[in-house]
Amino acid sequence: DTEVTQTPKHLVMGMTNKKSLKCEQHMGHRAMYWYKQKAKKPPELMFVYSYEKLSINESVPSRFSPECPNSSLLNLHLHALQPEDSALYLCASSPSGTKLVGSPLHFGNGTRLTVT
């Protein structure tokens, strides 16, 4: 069982919908990440929160809005998405913030998003 829990596992949404992806970890990790993965491609970094503050935004379109309510939770709010945004969205955490970049990432099993 993964220690990073993502909900929902699958999500189908229309281009006018608003939805949210949720991620939770209880390992005491202080860095949390959102990645996007398309088929046959590597995970692509979207956002990084370090100590609950947004530290990296990889020029992600504003239709994706991250939120870190506390050290255990990470949300990704979705609005007015395009069909090309369909992908596997992975949440990850690492122990001590992004300073320790050698620390392994702990991934959740992802949310499979389909935009119709």
Next chain:
Amino acid sequence: DQQVKQNSPSLSVQEGRISILNCDYTNSMFDYFLWYKKYPAEGPTFLISISSIKDKNEDGRFTVFLNKSAKHLSLHIVPSQPGDSAVYFCAASNPNAGKSTFGDGTTLTVKP
């Protein structure tokens, strides 16, 4: 500009033999390298890592070798088992950027 490359999209080996997965990088600022394994419908899981100050790290059946001068690392799995069949991602960490960069992955199939 792809800074981390895994040039073999797929690899097939017989059970019990050695699997060698390769990874090349271009950025000399990378100081830590990690291998992740991914099964279908699951997130990647950490397998093994190596610091740039070392040239070898071993953990059970898994050994990672780093050749800094060639900017090349490899993952050796001995002996290979059918349960090792998965996609393997190489990742490199840049302390200045505060993030890791992933390669495209290699799909390993271990045949019984």
